[in-house]
Amino acid sequence: MSHWAPCLSTAAKINLLILVVSVAFPWSSLSDRVPEFALTKIEESDRKDDSGKEPLTEDDADPEDLEVFYPTHQWQTIHPGQAVPAGSHVRLNLQTGAREAKLPDSNTENGDTREGKRRKRLGKVDVDSSSFTSQELKKALAKMKESEKAERKAHEEEVRKKFRPIEQLKEEFEKLNVKMETDYEIMVKLISTFNSSVSTLDEKVAALYDLEYYVHQVDNAKDFLSMGGLQLVIKGLNSTEAVLKEHAAFVLGAALSSNPKVQIEAIEGGALQKLLVMLATEQPLAVKKKALFALSSMLRHFPYAQQHFLKLGGLQVLRSLFRQKGMETLHVRVVTLLYDLIMEKALLEAAQDGDQLEEKLRQYGRVRLAPALLEQDWCAVVSHMLPAAEHDTREKVLRALGALLGLCRQRFRDDAALTAALRLLRREYRALAAAERRHGDRRGYFHEMLGSVDSLLRELS
Numbered sequence: 001m002s003h004w005a006p007c008l009s010t011a012a013k014i015n016l017l018i019l020v021v022s023v024a025f026p027w028s029s030l031s032d033r034v035p036e037f038a039l040t041k042i043e044e045s046d047r048k049d050d051s052g053k054e055p056l057t058e059d060d061a062d063p064e065d066l067e068v069f070y071p072t073h074q075w076q077t078i079h080p081g082q083a084v085p086a087g088s089h090v091r092l093n094l095q096t097g098a099r100e101a102k103l104p105d106s107n108t109e110n111g112d113t114r115e116g117k118r119r120k121r122l123g124k125v126d127v128d129s130s131s132f133t134s135q136e137l138k139k140a141l142a143k144m145k146e147s148e149k150a151e152r153k154a155h156e157e158e159v160r161k162k163f164r165p166i167e168q169l170k171e172e173f174e175k176l177n178v179k180m181e182t183d184y185e186i187m188v189k190l191i192s193t194f195n196s197s198v199s200t201l202d203e204k205v206a207a208l209y210d211l212e213y214y215v216h217q218v219d220n221a222k223d224f225l226s227m228g229g230l231q232l233v234i235k236g237l238n239s240t241e242a243v244l245k246e247h248a249a250f251v252l253g254a255a256l257s258s259n260p261k262v263q264i265e266a267i268e269g270g271a272l273q274k275l276l277v278m279l280a281t282e283q284p285l286a287v288k289k290k291a292l293f294a295l296s297s298m299l300r301h302f303p304y305a306q307q308h309f310l311k312l313g314g315l316q317v318l319r320s321l322f323r324q325k326g327m328e329t330l331h332v333r334v335v336t337l338l339y340d341l342i343m344e345k346a347l348l349e350a351a352q353d354g355d356q357l358e359e360k361l362r363q364y365g366r367v368r369l370a371p372a373l374l375e376q377d378w379c380a381v382v383s384h385m386l387p388a389a390e391h392d393t394r395e396k397v398l399r400a401l402g403a404l405l406g407l408c409r410q411r412f413r414d415d416a417a418l419t420a421a422l423r424l425l426r427r428e429y430r431a432l433a434a435a436e437r438r439h440g441d442r443r444g445y446f447h448e449m450l451g452s453v454d455s456l457l458r459e460l461s
């Protein structure tokens with residue numbers, strides 16, 4: 001087979017390939033596609049495919065619909081849909097893609113031509129055409145036409161899928177007469193709106209709101225950094241306007257998410273202190289929510305920040321949220337953050353190997369979270385949250401209780417209210433899980449919840 005390509009390109013140069021196929025069997029597969037492809041088609045396996053798998057129904061193939069090509073001793077173009085009788089010689093004109101056929105010359109039959117010999121040498125299969133009747137040929141042809149049609153249709157679909165949306169977009173943009181701007185250009189504009197002394201408060205808020213969308217992308221967040229946007233946003237954290245603080249924290253949190261470069265710059269820029277101040281002082285709930293969001297993004301997968309968070313008394317700040325009125329919606333978020341931090345460290349410690357594992361273990365070793373959790377009695381804080389009304393909250397609290405087991409087991413055991421709450425939940429989830437099963441869901445949400453409750457009760461008994 002490897003010989004074919006060079007042979008072909010030479011042949012292609014002389015434009016007319018004297019490809020003599022002693023038969024026309026899958027000739028319609030020698031289609032208007034690439035000649036190389038067409039040439040390889042005369043293979044046993046292909047013939048099987050063409051004649052096998054999907055038999056056409058009566059309606060699909062009426063042999064009488066097909067035209068038959070009548071060969072002479074001259075080469076004639078075969079028109080699409082024409083069936084070529086057994087024994088004809090067929091060639092492909094590589095320049096036009098047209099197929100031509102004629103009656104075989106008596107002295108070149110049996111593959112004695114140069115081409116015939118070459119094809120034999122290269123392992124091409126000569127189909128013994130004389131064994132096919134014209135009826136069989138028509139049938140086979142009908143099948144090939146079908147598969148060709150399907151192929152063409154699939155190809156068209158593919159092209160349409162690729163090009164339609166772009167075409168449509170362009171049209172829509174042209175209609176709106178909008179020039180496509182890059183994310184970079186847009187961010188430059190938004191930052192300058194936020195930074196401008198002539199912008200109104202609403203304009204600044206809108207700019208931050210839009211920026212939040214862009215900085216989610218890691219590359220955009222890096223650009224945001226190099227444009228000086230991060231520093232501006234950190235400065236915005238202690239704006240006198242609550243709504244600016246809120247949106248500045250929102251942008252910061254988005255830019256920080258899983259972005260080590262931004263995490264480092266932000267902690268060096270003093271963002272951690274400012275966020276803790278926002279959480280520790282009297283602020284509207286909306287501001288605290290976004291501050292907590294940014295804090296979580298800052299701490300996740302960044303042991304250096306976690307260490308400083310503990311040093312700065314961050315855990316006490318979070319603890320104080322449980323004493324303030326009106327902050328209940330923050331509680332479950334705090335518990336989720338703690339769960340994440342505990343698991344992050346535990347998973348790393350359980351890891352057998354990994355990228356820079358030693359160095360990471362060293363860094364996480366400095367994050368002395370457990371003693372601080374015990375000292376501030378987070379065991380009780382979390383367990384008191386369990387009689388929550390919402391399944392989702394319960395799920396998160398159960399998860400956190402599980403993560404705290406290693407630390408809080410004895411305290412949990414001594415906590416009669418916790419055991420009572422767990423038993424109540426067990427009763428409730430047994431019923432719900434049974435209902436779930438009746439609806440055919442054997443491993444549903446309530447089944448999982450019941451599993452968590454059961455395993456906690458087992459651990460505490």
Ligand SMILES: *[C@@H]1O[C@H](CO)[C@@H](O)[C@H](O)[C@H]1NC(C)=O
Binds near residue numbers: 191192196227229232
């Ligand atoms: C914000 O504005 C100040 C004063 O107009 C300017 O010095 C500073 O470069 C601006 N910062 C950014 C990031 O555009």
Ligand SMILES: *[C@@H]1O[C@H](CO)[C@@H](O)[C@H](O)[C@H]1NC(C)=O
Binds near residue numbers: 238240
């Ligand atoms: C903002 O922070 C700076 C330093 O961190 C501080 O001096 C300033 O008083 C703060 N402003 C407000 C409005 O909180």
